[in-house]
Amino acid sequence: MKHLSEYRDAETARRLAAEIRRSATRPWAIMEVCGGQTHSIIRNGIDQLLPPEVELIHGPGCPVCVTPLEVIDRALAIAARPGLIFCSFGDMLRVPGSRENLLAVKGRGGDIRVVYSPLDALKLAREHPDREVVFLAIGFETTAPANAMAVKLARDQGLANFSMLVSQMLVPPAIEAILRSPGCRVNAFLAAGHVCSVMGTWQYPALAERFGVPIVVTGFEPLDLLAGILAAVTQLESGRHELENAYPRVVTERGNEPAQAVIAEVFAPADRVWRGIGPIPVSGWRLAESYREFDAELRFGVGDLTAVESSLCRSGEVLRGSLKPDECPAFGRECTPRTPLGATMVSGEGACAAYYNYGKARSPGGEGSESR
Amino acid sequence: MCLAVPGQVESIHAERGTRMGRVNFGGVVKEVCLAYVPEIAVGDYTIVHVGFAISRIDEASALATLQTFEELGLLDEGLAELSGDEPAAAP
Amino acid sequence: MSGPDEIDFAGYSCPAPLRDSSQVILGHGGGGALSRELIETIFLPAFANPQLDRLGDSAVLDGQGCDVAAALAGGGRLAISTDSYVVRPLFFPGGSIGDLAVNGTVNDLATSGARPLALTAGFIIEEGFAIARLADVVDAMARAARVAGVPIVTGDTKVVERGHGDGVYINTAGIGVVPAGIAVGAEPIRPGDVVLLSGTIGDHGMAIMSVREGLAFESEIRSDTAPLHGLVAAMLAVCPAIRMLRDPTRGGVATSLNEIAAAAGLGVEIEERSIPVAGQVAAACEILGLDPLLVANEGRLLAIVPEESAAAVLAAMRSHEHGLAAVTLGRIVAEHPGMVVMRTAIGASRVVPMPIGELLPRIC
Numbered sequence: 001m002k003h004l005s006e007y008r009d010a011e012t013a014r015r016l017a018a019e020i021r022r023s024a025t026r027p028w029a030i031m032e033v034c035g036g037q038t039h040s041i042i043r044n045g046i047d048q049l050l051p052p053e054v055e056l057i058h059g060p061g062c063p064v065c066v067t068p069l070e071v072i073d074r075a076l077a078i079a080a081r082p083g084l085i086f087c088s089f090g091d092m093l094r095v096p097g098s099r100e101n102l103l104a105v106k107g108r109g110g111d112i113r114v115v116y117s118p119l120d121a122l123k124l125a126r127e128h129p130d131r132e133v134v135f136l137a138i139g140f141e142t143t144a145p146a147n148a149m150a151v152k153l154a155r156d157q158g159l160a161n162f163s164m165l166v167s168q169m170l171v172p173p174a175i176e177a178i179l180r181s182p183g184c185r186v187n188a189f190l191a192a193g194h195v196c197s198v199m200g201t202w203q204y205p206a207l208a209e210r211f212g213v214p215i216v217v218t219g220f221e222p223l224d225l226l227a228g229i230l231a232a233v234t235q236l237e238s239g240r241h242e243l244e245n246a247y248p249r250v251v252t253e254r255g256n257e258p259a260q261a262v263i264a265e266v267f268a269p270a271d272r273v274w275r276g277i278g279p280i281p282v283s284g285w286r287l288a289e290s291y292r293e294f295d296a297e298l299r300f301g302v303g304d305l306t307a308v309e310s311s312l313c314r315s316g317e318v319l320r321g322s323l324k325p326d327e328c329p330a331f332g333r334e335c336t337p338r339t340p341l342g343a344t345m346v347s348g349e350g351a352c353a354a355y356y357n358y359g360k361a362r363s364p365g366g367e368g369s370e371s372r
Numbered sequence: 373m374c375l376a377v378p379g380q381v382e383s384i385h386a387e388r389g390t391r392m393g394r395v396n397f398g399g400v401v402k403e404v405c406l407a408y409v410p411e412i413a414v415g416d417y418t419i420v421h422v423g424f425a426i427s428r429i430d431e432a433s434a435l436a437t438l439q440t441f442e443e444l445g446l447l448d449e450g451l452a453e454l455s456g457d458e459p460a461a462a463p
Numbered sequence: 464m465s466g467p468d469e470i471d472f473a474g475y476s477c478p479a480p481l482r483d484s485s486q487v488i489l490g491h492g493g494g495g496a497l498s499r500e501l502i503e504t505i506f507l508p509a510f511a512n513p514q515l516d517r518l519g520d521s522a523v524l525d526g527q528g529c530d531v532a533a534a535l536a537g538g539g540r541l542a543i544s545t546d547s548y549v550v551r552p553l554f555f556p557g558g559s560i561g562d563l564a565v566n567g568t569v570n571d572l573a574t575s576g577a578r579p580l581a582l583t584a585g586f587i588i589e590e591g592f593a594i595a596r597l598a599d600v601v602d603a604m605a606r607a608a609r610v611a612g613v614p615i616v617t618g619d620t621k622v623v624e625r626g627h628g629d630g631v632y633i634n635t636a637g638i639g640v641v642p643a644g645i646a647v648g649a650e651p652i653r654p655g656d657v658v659l660l661s662g663t664i665g666d667h668g669m670a671i672m673s674v675r676e677g678l679a680f681e682s683e684i685r686s687d688t689a690p691l692h693g694l695v696a697a698m699l700a701v702c703p704a705i706r707m708l709r710d711p712t713r714g715g716v717a718t719s720l721n722e723i724a725a726a727a728g729l730g731v732e733i734e735e736r737s738i739p740v741a742g743q744v745a746a747a748c749e750i751l752g753l754d755p756l757l758v759a760n761e762g763r764l765l766a767i768v769p770e771e772s773a774a775a776v777l778a779a780m781r782s783h784e785h786g787l788a789a790v791t792l793g794r795i796v797a798e799h800p801g802m803v804v805m806r807t808a809i810g811a812s813r814v815v816p817m818p819i820g821e822l823l824p825r826i827c
Contacts, residue, residue, distance in 0.1 A: 001398035001746055003378035003417055003429055010736075012441045013809040019444060035827040036374025043754075045811020061374075062827050087677075089422070090752075090823030103820070114823060115677040116751065117423025119405060124677075142374055143826065145408055146424040157388065194374045197419070197427040220374060222809050223441060249434040250419055250427045259408045259426065338819055347827070357816040375752045375826050398746030401681040420750075422826055 003249075007221030016226035017049035023233050024053040029185045030232050031178070031321060033171055034140075034192030035062025035347065036220050042354045044222045054233060057185070057321035058351040060174055060277060061192055063138045063167075064091045065319065065343035065350050068273040069307035071167040072097035075136050077302045078165060079110045085128060086112045087121035088136040095346050098307045118150035118164075125154065125162035134296045137164040142194040144168050144285065145259035148266035151287070151294045163296040166287055169272055171195050172203045173283035177274075179211045183322050188214040188232040193224070193247040200255025204243040212241045219247040266291055275343045276315035313342035318351050325355035332356065376421035378429055381406070381414050395420060487592045492622030501620060505598050509605035514581070514616035522616035524581060524638070531580060531640065538643030542577035544568055545636035553600060553630055556670045557685025560633060561604030563761060566690045567712070568637040569611050573692035574708040574764070576647035576699060577639030582608065584618040585634040590625040600631060611690035613637070639692075645703050650769075652706045652727040656795040657773035661694065661764040661780055662687065662788040663739045664716050668758035668822065669747045678751065678824060682743045689762030694785045701779045702772040709765045714818055716792075717756040719765050720803045721817045727767075731803040733793030733815070752825035757818045767795065 032038060038058045041047055047056050060066050076097050079086035086102070093102045093114065106112040115121050118135055125133040137147040147164065154162040171192060178184055191204060196217045208215045214235035218228030228246045235242065245251050265288070272284030287295045297303045312330040317323035325331050325344070335341040337353050344350035379397040384406060386392065395404040395418065402423070409425045412418055417429040490497040507515065514522040524531045535541065548564045565582065572579045584604070588597065608615050615635075641647075666687040673680050691710065698705060707726075711719035716738075724731045740748075740755045748755050762785060768776050773791065780786030803815040 001378065001742075001749065002380070003419075003434060004398075004749065006438055008808060009441075010809045015444065016441065034374045039827070042813065043807075044809055045807045045813050046809070048811035049809065064827055089826045091825045091827050093823055094820070113677055116824060117405075119423050120677045139826070140374075142376065142421055142426065145426060146405075146422045149405065149407060149424065153388075153390065192374055194376045194419070194421060194426065197376075227437075227441065249430050249437060256408055256426055258410060262408075337816075357814050377749050397750055399682060399743040400684075400746040400750065402750065 004221065007219065007223040009223065013049065013222050013226055016223065016230055020054060020226065020230050020233055021051040023230065023237055024051050025237060027053050027055065028187045028233060028236050029055045029057055029321070030188045030190060030229060031057040031059045031186040032190040032218075032225075033059040033061040033175060034195065035065065036194070037190060037192065037218065037225060038062065038351075038354070040220045040222065040225060046222055046225055049226070050229065054229065058354070059178065059189075059321075060274060060319040061140070061171065062347050062350065063140060063143075063169065064095055064347035065315070066169060066274045066276065067092070067095065067138050067167050067343075068275050069098060069309055070273075070305055071138070071165070072101075073307045074297060074302040074305050075165055076100065076102065076105055077305060078134055078296055078300050079105045079112055080108070081132070081300070084111065084132045084134060085124055086110060086134050086136070087115045087124065088112065089138070090114045091347065092136055092138060095343075096340055118146050122150050122153060122159065122162060125159045126157070129161060131161060133162050134300075135162070135164045137166045137168065140169055140171055140192070140195050141199045142192070142197075144263050144267065145198055145256070148262045151291055152262060152266055154294060155291065163294045163299050164287070165296040166267075166285070167272070168267060168285035169274070170283050170285070172207060173280050174274065174277070175207060175215075177277060177280045177283070178320055179207070179213065181320050183320075185321055186213065188216070188236055190225070190228050190232065191215050191217045193217055193219045193251055196247070196251045196255065198256050198259050201243055201245055201251060201253050202255075208241050208243050214241050214244065216244045216246050217251050219250065275309070276313075276319045278316065310341045315342035315344040315350075315352065318344050325352040328352070376419040376426060378417055378419050379404070381412055381416050381418060383414060384412075393425070395425070485594055487588050487590060487594055487597060487622055489590050489622050489624070492588070492620055498620060505594070505601050506618060506620075509601045510584075510608065510615045510618075511605075512614040512616060514614065515618075519617075522581070524616070531638070534578070534580065534640040534642075539640040542572050542575050542639040542641055543636065544571035544639075545634065546571060547632060547634040549629070549632050550671070551629060552674055553596070555674050555686060557666070558688040558761075559600060559603040560631070561600050561602070562607045562686075562688045564604055564633040564635045565607035565611055565613070566688050566761060568635040569613055569690045569692055570710045572637050572639035573690075573695040574647075574710055575641060576645040576695065576705075576708070577641045578696070579611070579613045579637050579639040579692055581616045581638050582613055583636045584615050586618070586620045587632040588620065588622050589627065589630055590622055592630055597631065604633075607690070611692070613690075645699050647699070647705050648707055650704055650706055652723070652729060652767050652795055654729060654795055654797040655770050656706055656767050657770055658720070658731065658733065658792045658794060659766040659768060659773065659777055659780065660716070660739070660790055660792040661691070661766075661786045662762075663741045663744065664711075664760055664763065665740060665744045665748060665755035665758035667761040668715070669744045671759070672747065672751065680747060680750065682747060684741070684743050684747060687760055687762035689785050691762065691764055691785055694764065694780065694783045697779045697783045697786075698766060698776050701775045702768055704769075705776070706767040706769065711760050711763055711765055713759050715755070715757040715759060716765065717754070717803070717815050718817055720815065723765070723767065724801050724803050727795065728800050730796040730799040730801070731793060732796050733803065733805050735805050735808045737790050737792055739788050739790055752827075753822060756815060757822055765792075
């Protein structure tokens with residue numbers, strides 16, 4: 001596929017990795033923020049090509065991992081209502097709430113449909129005017145334009161039976177929270193390329209400056225990630241800490257302004273609780289006042305539902321990089337991909353799930369991969 | 373939140389007042405909302421996330437990036453040979 | 464139900480009522496005249512073979528087109544298999560539930576080295592299901608049976624109340640004979656054995672996705688459903704003691720490889736660069752965030768063969784219509800027992816785990 005396959009070339013990947021090996025003279029810890037980056041790193045084994053000096057820490061960039069527990073519980077309460085059609089991206093179906101997940105509700109008769117796009121949920125609302133259709137609008141800035149457009153079109157087309165349960169999260173406040181947390185080991189960040197294609201890069205130079213960390217915007221293919229890691233290491237080695245765009249074919253400084261305009265119209269800033277991290281002020285979006293009639297939380301009266309995290313789960317420390325998954329007492333025992341306690345074990349690219357599935361190949365008894 | 377795939381715009385039309393297009397991803401065609409890329413033309417490449425085009429792909433920039441990769445490796449392999457220091461063999 | 468679908472059994476004397484009813488009703492599963500009529504109008508003409516035409520409660524396999532005794536005489540062994548088919552939608556690009564119902568059970572027999580001899584077919588139909596649709600399913604099934612060369616010799620029909628079935632479910636059981644001298648699985652798998660794959664992966668699962676509500680897309684992807692007993696026979700002809708054969712269906716190649724690793728108590732290593740994926744299947748997987756290794760197939764084989772026979776078996780596969788794109792996928796190793804490890808295109812490695820539950824698209 002054009003604009004995809006070229007960035008997977010094995011020979012070039014090896015050369016970039018060799019260059020990183022040549023450049024790193026001291027230990028550096030680099031955090032990638034986006035779940036898509038984590039997925040690519042694990043799936044391709046990119047971290048295995050890096051020298052021991054360069055450590056990758058998987059950050060909280062996956063909506064599956066960080067969507068607050070109460071949002072899941074509210075989704076479950078709404079989805080269980082008879083006659084209602086509940087639409088969601090596939091990622092969210094297995095995420096556990098306080099007691100169960102959407103798949104369990106589906107098993108009991110809930111009409112839960114996986115969709116590729118929020119526009120598919122809108123289509124269902126048009127086709128079933130006599131039924132309530134609710135869309136679980138989770139995501140980071142990359143998904144916000146799509147979610148915003150869906151509810152804007154719902155209003156334009158008078159689809160009164162459509163509503164959204166919104167849990168939009170923002171990346172820059174999360175990066176700042178991580179940088180402020182005690183014991184933060186992160187020396188540089190790989191910023192999320194597709195988040196930046198929407199929002200631009202203008203929010204990051206101030207962060208890089210204030211905290212003295214290089215921030216490199218990267219794409220998701222092996223060559224994009226390796227080039228981004230190389231850029232971060234090069235900055236670290238030379239004592240620089242700047243915002244650098246290593247994904248210029250898609251990311252610009254201003255970002256996508258039509259998308260930002262619709263986001264500004266439909267959403268308003270909100271405080272959000274990040275599963276595993278805790279509350280971060282002004283770290284997300286909710287529906288703006290003028291769109292409140294489409295807010296599923298209000299329509300179905302689930303706004304008061306609160307939730308309690310498992311006391312065993314330490315995904316917060318994992319997300320901050322201060323605990324390795326296999327150092328958690330519940331890892332592999334009470335907590336497995338089949339019976340996940342928290343966010344980082346649910347998602348395939350959550351650090352704990354990655355360790356569980358992949359780490360076995362690295363353990364002393366097993367071979368078949370280069371150990372770090 | 374980040375899975376966005378590159379595709380080529382085959383045609384553009386309006387649906388209920390919204391700019392839509394047929395985008396070809398390696399032979400697979402999907403209807404995509406083009407409202408956020410008003411500058412896009414048929415034949416352009418764009419990256420698509422959950423049914424929405426969120427950015428046009430700048431071909432010149434892409435070529436420049438790939439060129440940088442090419443030059444980077446070759447240069448250093450040349451240097452390595454000169455100093456007798458070979459890059460580590462791939463695993 | 465009232466109106467034209469109410470049948471007066473006592474006054475029944477001609478087939479007209481069936482043609483008046485365009486939908487399957489409970490009476491069609493009752494075993495009486497309506498059932499008989501459904502069989503004679505829909506099933507018999509489609510499946511047409513001497514055993515079935517006798518319409519006994521069971522089929523005696525005594526030589527008319529299906530001579531089990533002769534097959535067993537030379538030292539052959541009986542094999543039997545069953546499977547149920549619940550796919551939605553019933554018709555998809557490249558096939559239908561009818562094709563799966565025939566090929567799936569034929570392939571289960573084939574992977575134990577058996578030559579399939581006969582099939583049974585049990586139908587569970589939802590009340591209200593259109594008879595014309597049922598005829599389409601049955602015709603597709605009959606066609607698949609003819610292509611496979613395996614007759615459907617007996618069957619059953621039941622009708623369940625509206626809302627309790629999903630159109631139609633099919634169960635097929637198959638009988639086959641493993642010829643004398645063929646001994647798939649007689650020798651245990653050992654390190655050094657080669658893993659062969661008969662063709663591209665993910666075609667069936669993505670063909671289904673392409674017509675699934677909420678995820679649909681336009682493509683030329685077609686299900687790979689096919690009967691593989693001919694391919695297996697060609698492979699066994701050059702290597703009678705193939706260690707293991709598997710047809711990777713739900714859960715994809717990843718599931719089958721993990722099952723093989725677990726059964727053998729050994730490790731499996733595969734090369735990412737060797738995995739054959741058709742261009743549009745790969746593109747569709749990119750869009751939905753799916754790994755082709757986890758996507759279902761319906762006409763593919765995995766074979767574990769001794770190293771010294773690998774080249775010959777691969778050549779035999781590539782000479783057969785259902786093995787044209789066969790490749791060497793990897794090998795069995797002593798390391799990481801029970802685990803499947805893939806060497807990625809950039810030279811690193813990662814574990815290929817068993818998928819947990821249903822395959823779900825992702826956005827993240």
